[in-house]
Amino acid sequence: QSALTQPASVSGSPGQSITISCTGTSSDVGGYNYVSWYQQHPGKAPKLMIYDVSNRPSGVSNRFSGSKSGNTASLTISGLQAEDEADYYCSSYTSSSTPLYVFGTGTKVTVL
Amino acid sequence: EVQLVESGGGLVKPGGSLRLSCAASGFTFSSYSMNWVRQAPGKGLEWVSSISSSSSYIYYADSVKGRFTISRDNAKNSLYLQMNSLRAEDTAVYYCARVIPSGFDYWGQGTLVTVSS
Numbered sequence: 001q002s003a004l005t006q007p008a009s010v011s012g013s014p015g016q017s018i019t020i021s022c023t024g025t026s027s028d029v030g031g032y033n034y035v036s037w038y039q040q041h042p043g044k045a046p047k048l049m050i051y052d053v054s055n056r057p058s059g060v061s062n063r064f065s066g067s068k069s070g071n072t073a074s075l076t077i078s079g080l081q082a083e084d085e086a087d088y089y090c091s092s093y094t095s096s097s098t099p100l101y102v103f104g105t106g107t108k109v110t111v112l
Numbered sequence: 113e114v115q116l117v118e119s120g121g122g123l124v125k126p127g128g129s130l131r132l133s134c135a136a137s138g139f140t141f142s143s144y145s146m147n148w149v150r151q152a153p154g155k156g157l158e159w160v161s162s163i164s165s166s167s168s169y170i171y172y173a174d175s176v177k178g179r180f181t182i183s184r185d186n187a188k189n190s191l192y193l194q195m196n197s198l199r200a201e202d203t204a205v206y207y208c209a210r211v212i213p214s215g216f217d218y219w220g221q222g223t224l225v226t227v228s229s
Contacts, residue, residue: 036215051214089157091215100171103157
């Protein structure tokens, strides 16, 4: 099972909105509402930003939102801020026992 | 406060072994499945292994199956990863993470494993 496909990089100016896509298959993204998104700053551990496609954990800004259509999930960051500059990874539960979870290829978000 | 603290990483020669540990606190460890996820230098995240709350269900990535063994001790609130027959491509930061159905809600700070002669 291959990694989920994300754009390598996305950029935007402060205050703008950006969207990161995450494309999988019917065996992962399209088959379950178990898609999550992670933010990772350099040298730090990943942080959960979205779970179950569109739910935000307590403490995560409402500028972050998630959605899914078919085999593609999306993360939107609105009102882009300097601290949003980081790597972002999607992940999905899969129908296989190996891998049980699959990650996306990762997207570098740059705030211009 | 949920805390996950990994330890046991280091430099090991190809073919060698290493045992990683993850000490959990701030939640009822025995109620959660746990995972190991790794990240090679400059690369993306890779799921490695999962273990259910009572150790009844264990899963491995194909890349580590037969070489790595995940285990847990609920009495000690600890997760382990025994890594044998290590290869250069196993070089990575290894994170332990708490599982929710959708993914991983808490992560440790990671421990670096370097496989090199």
